Amino acid sequence: MNTTQLNPNQIITLNDYPVYSNQVLRKYLNQCISGINIPLVPVIREDFVKEHFDDDLLNKFEIFRAENPNAKYFMLDGSHRTTALTLVDSEIGVMIYETDEDIDQARKLVATGQICKNGTLNHTLEENCVMLSKHFGRKPGFMTVTQKTKKMAEENVLPLGISYLN
Numbered sequence: 001m002n003t004t005q006l007n008p009n010q011i012i013t014l015n016d017y018p019v020y021s022n023q024v025l026r027k028y029l030n031q032c033i034s035g036i037n038i039p040l041v042p043v044i045r046e047d048f049v050k051e052h053f054d055d056d057l058l059n060k061f062e063i064f065r066a067e068n069p070n071a072k073y074f075m076l077d078g079s080h081r082t083t084a085l086t087l088v089d090s091e092i093g094v095m096i097y098e099t100d101e102d103i104d105q106a107r108k109l110v111a112t113g114q115i116c117k118n119g120t121l122n123h124t125l126e127e128n129c130v131m132l133s134k135h136f137g138r139k140p141g142f143m144t145v146t147q148k149t150k151k152m153a154e155e156n157v158l159p160l161g162i163s164y165l166n
Helices: 022-034 046-050 055-067 079-087 100-112 125-138 145-154
Strands: 002-006 041-045 073-075 092-097
Touching: 022 079, 041 046, 041 125, 046 055, 046 073, 046 125, 055 125, 079 092, 079 145, 092 100, 100 125
Parallel strands: 041 092
Antiparallel strands: 002 092, 041 073
């Protein structure tokens, strides 16, 4: 099990723009400001995921990667957490899934609050890669967490009273 801290420009976010719940975003932002630990965000290295892309999606991804060479991890879950951490200019705690055993370990951490219960925990590494491929196939386009957070600020879709500090 590999956990580490990543910068928001190293993580490719899901295409769930903007975040679904301003209330959940506020909750995590308040936790960040209060110094409360935020659960780890599950990620998979891009080299695992891109193997599941068709040629068209792979070409789009390669263009994105050329412009974002630090973006080496796909997020599986955690848009609200990563946005909140980015808003306070913090690194993001992640758990890197490289094997099915990593996912088994993550499942055990749900009870401790170190990982949020989510659908990715019910799937193998391979199945999670296929799900990411389908997600981006339905919603082509790639952004880092930094880019998504800046876009939310520029388009005024952050909850009232929240601004992007960078």
